[in-house]
Amino acid sequence: MLQGKTILLGISxxxxxxxxxTICSRLVQAGAKVRVIMTESATKFIAPLTLQTLSRHPVYLDTFDEFDPSVVAHIDAADSADLVLVAPATANIVGKMANGLADDFLSTTLLAATAPVIVAPAMNVHMYAHPAVERNMALLADRGxxxxxxxxxxxxxxxxxxxxLAEPEEIVAAVKHWFASRTELAGKSVLVTAGGTAERLDPVRFLTNDSSGKMGFALAEAAANRGADVTLIAARTTAPPIVGVKLVRVESAEQMLQAVLERYDAADIVIKAAAVADYRPVSQAPTKIKKSEEKLVLELERTTDILKTLGERKTHQFLVGFAAETEQVAQYAMDKLRRKNCDLVVANDVSQDGAGFNLDTNVVQIFGKDGLIEALPQLHKREVADHLLERIVRQMQKKPAGEAGE
Known part of the structure; x- marks a missing residue:
């Protein structure tokens, strides 16, 4: 799977x-073309000649060393990469990456690279746990x-x-897994919903919730990274658009329902991560409601349960629901899975630290028809998305072709 792939190996x-x-040697043996970039400090620990011999390519050391006058070396290196691997990554290079600093060949190339990046940190235990380092790693994780x-x-x-530093075998395995995962969902159509719906009271007011849409956007990106054709139906969100993902904007629960149903028959995987309103105003005022009495009574009616509707209409789709709870998480998640004919339900306790709305992290449990499948610790939502997509791929591989998962 690494045959013919160009990997930039940054050594700090x-x-x-x-x-x-050893990492360089294993990657070359696996068929990759490895181009090595070393910081000046890295050369104090290992000779560039060693990496040149193992990679069979010149080692980049100085931003001003130009081997080929027809190109700018650090831009050419960045453009050539299918993947960038930084191993080991010191606290210094992690900080430079997070803050967009570029004062040597490695940091300049990283800033110019558009290829995916894998980082293998290595540092003192107190440095690794320092709030500044943790913040920098969180920023980088948020960028993918x-x-x-x-x-x-x-x-x-x-x-x-x-x-x-993780062992070379683990790091090489992570590289191989990344390339393998790029085609896991090739040819599959994935539909993801995200964000909180808004139910209008009048032209300037609405009922909504705290959902940021970050979890749904992370799931859409993870599916796209695995080769899927992804459509993201988003209500109110704070997450930025994703390159390569079709984005459909909606506002209300009814609009989301219609947008999903229009695309449901063609979908192979549907992930309902949106926080959809359970109730909406019976009537919407055509003009701004003016203050009058001390109290304002609103009459609300139920919205259509989108996930239940999809479960009832399911034919071949793999259907995943989300359950945001504050108590009895397992009980409510399993009830939801059975009533709404889901293949998986991802549940979290939104009252728990590090989980829930408007955060970059989440703490989730994944349930299947036989109960709890996996309980994840607090992870960045991008990591949660990767775990869930891996689980979906494994579950789909177990199902006979054409089985709808009822």
């Missing part, structure tokens, strides 16, 4: 830089950078804790 200056030799978690053990500094 930590003691773990020596492991980059993937991380290979460091290991826990005896560090070169003498401390024992988390911060040791």
């Amino acid at each position: 200056g930590g003691i773990a830089a020596y492991k980059a030799a 950078v993937r991380f290979v978690e460091p290991g826990t053990g005896l560090l070169a500094c003498g401390y024992v804790g988390k911060g040791r």
Whole structure:
């Protein structure tokens, strides 16, 4: 799966830089074309000649070293990449990446690269847990950078804790998995809903909820990264649009229902991550409602249950619902899965720290017809999306062709 792929291997200056030799060698053996970029500090730990010999290509060291006068070296390197791997990644290079700094060949190339990026951090346990480093990694994760978690053990500094570079085998496996996942959903049509619907009281007021749409947008991006043809139906959101994903904007629950039904028959996978209003005003005032009495009584009526409607009409679709709860999460999630004929339900306790609306992180449990399948710790929503898409792919592979999952 790495045959013919160009991987930029960025090596920054930590003691773990020596492991980059093994990473480079394994990638080359797997068929990849590896172009190595080293920071000046990295050359203090391992000789560039070692990486040049293993990669069979010149090693980039200085922004002003131009091997080919017909191109600008760091731009050419960035443009050539199918994937950028930074291993080891020190706190310094992570900070530069997060804040858009570019003062050497590696950081300049990273700023110019449009290819996906995988980062394997390596640093002292206290540095790894520092709020500034955690913030920088969260910023990068929010931009789609993937991380290979460091290991826990005896560090070169003498401390024992988390911060040791993942083993070369783990890092190479993460690279292979990324390329493999690019085609997992090729030829599949995926429909995702996101955001909070708004139910109008009058031209200037509406009823809504705290949903930011970040979870749905992360799911749409994860599906697109796996080769799917993705349509994202979004109500009120704060998340930015995604390149390569069709975006359909709606406002109310009824508009979302119609937009979903128009595309449902052609969909292979439907993920209902939107926070849809359960009630709407019976009537909408044509002009702004003026203040009059001390109290204003609103009459509300039920909206159509979109997920239940989709479950009733399901033929071949793999249907995933979301359940935001504040108590008895498992009980309510399983009830929802059965009543609405879902294949999976992703549930979370929105009262829990790190979970719920308007956050970059989530803490979820994934339920199937036999109960709890997987309980995830607090993760960035992009990581949750990847876990869920991997689970969907595995579940679909288990189902006989044409089975609707009832």
